[in-house]
Amino acid sequence: MTLPAENVSPQLTRNRRLIIVIGVVIPLVIALAAAFIMALWIPELPSPVASHWGTTGPDGYSTVGSVIVLPLLMTLVFAALAAFASWKGGPNGGMLWGHKIMVAASMFLSITLSVTAAGSLAVQRGLENAENAPAIGGIAIAAFPIALVMALFAWLMLPAAEYITSTPVTAKPIAGAATQRVHFSTTTRVGPGVVIIVGAALAALAIALAVQAVSNPEQLLLPAVIGLFVIALAVSTLSWRVTIDQRGLKVRSAIGFPRITIAPDQIESVAVVDVNPMGEFGGYGWRWAPDGRSGIVLSKGDAIEVTRMNGKKFIVTMHDAQLGAETLATVAKK
Amino acid sequence: MLVRVDPASETPLFEQLAASIRQSVIDRTVTAGDRLPSARELASSLGVNMHTVLHAYQELRDEGFIELRRGRGAIVATTDHSYDSLADGITAIVAEARTHNVSLATLTALIREEYQ
Structure with missing residues (x-):
């Protein structure tokens, strides 16, 4: 990214490089690699694949494409958000702890989403029918500490947080x-900037609810209640x-x-x-x-x-x- | 918006209220479309009678500073003019009056005379 005639301190340039590498490039590479591996498995997978598990086994199904693309898309959106939010740096050119959290969270999100998605497809390889898919609780539990450790590494790679007093x-x-x-x-x-971000997030939530209403109306109640609660909470603040x-x-x-x-x-x-x-x-x-x-x-x-x-x-x-x-x-x- | 009243002052409470709010509109602490606190709210906040607040609001409505709408309360009115030039003139007049030891009562009387 080149910006016209901007006077940027060497420290900020260094930080931006770290933001791009740790918060955007590595998370995207992980998500892309996971997507590539999952794509290789497509011939061995049932159609549709299990995409959601209840207490007794799979209870939600979708196309293999959405399981592959969704983590990639979410990683991309969050990585962009993390880079956008931390790009300007702190008032003294350093990174604020809020910025560091965003960048580390981008890493965390990419790994949890990619590992969970890939794991959920891995267990379905060779199955005729996705209803027989085994539980994936173990994969989700395994993904969490890996992501946490990587996010911690990301945090440590970033410069010490600048505190504003x-x-x-x-x-x-x-x-x-x-x-x-x-x-x-x-x-x-x-301010208007925050309104735009909140508005976009709420619109995404509303679309997700609408999709749920069309594809799976009998299971709409809980997501709708949670969704409306989140919207009310966001608007109230x-x-x-x-x-x-x-x-x-x-x-x-x-x-x-x-x-x-x-x-x-x-x-x-x-x-x-x-x-x-x-x-x-x-x-x-x-x-x-x-x-x-x-x-x-x-x-x-x-x-x-x-x-x-x-x-x-x-x-x-x-x-x-x-x-x-x-x-x-x-x-x-x- | 800051509203100050002094029950011990000789100026009637509703006039003090109106003066405070008028000042907030003129110095743009509140701008067109802003909602003022409800009469009940402001009255209990300041420990004055609600009718005193309503009296002040009606005064300000008659002067064109606010609009009173049933159910929506008091809203700062849209004005197509600014009070800035007027404020400059008043500052000059008051300064002039001070240098000649003209009292506030005399100055007010002179302005009233000129206005009518």
Whole structure:
């Protein structure tokens, strides 16, 4: 990939090479090799092949082509996502731990998918009827540690994670009479980039459900319930309503749940911090960081950071964080 | 959007509320289409009577700052003009009044006189 006239540090160039090799090339080679081997087996395989196993044996069947292509396709999509997400690097040109996780996960996903798919076809070689396929639980269990070890190797091959430390700026209460009452409210939501990614993922989920509805309607209920739950969960974390008043800080998702409330007497201090969602929280949504902070992380930039009396820190990103923090400091002072 | 009221102040509460929200619209803390908190929500948040909030909202609707729709609450109205140039003019007038020790009451009276 050549980019026009971009001033890239040697460190970033090195990291990008690692991202491409470890996060894209190796996973794709593994998936391609698995696909090639599986393709060689086609003459020996029953048609259709077993593609899904229940507790008593195979209970789902599909064409051999889809078993071969699906892992390849998913590996390709995730590898592209991992490269895309980590391409820019951290603010100091290093790799953030969120980026490293994406690249290592690309390796993990490629191996689990390829080994499971290849294993599930391997046991069906020579069978007349896929209904007689033996259980493949052992293969799935074997694939997991192999993938985990390879993902660990991938992690170790990547440079040490760059940690972002931004200095919180303590917010001062708003000047005014002791009798004044304040109310601050704002809506905080994810940016268009995240919306596109979530939208694409939800569209893929909807298509998968539609395919299931057509091909296997009697087994639609569970996937549909899980699918709708995931969609509701995703949508609920995209937009949040923040209210600050004499009752403290209240953060509520667009659909009303979940909600977080911090009363004024639980607040030790309020500050404004600069947040990097990928680098500090590993992504977007309701998040926990490795350093113990939690919060609603929806955008890069300013956020309110509330330190509770018990020392725990809670964060909400928003465009007017300064005003919000000052309002909360006013309330907490009383 | 920040709303500040002081029940101890001589200015009526609804005017203080309206002034706060008006300011938020003018300085674009809230923009056209944004939904304001419901009257009930804002009233309980500030510990004031709901009718006080409704009074302020009606005042702002009459001034064209917000729209009140049944069931949808208060929405910041679309305006085809900006208050920026006006704000600049006001800053200049107030500065001028200060240098000549003209009181706020006098300045307000002068503006009212000119407007009518």
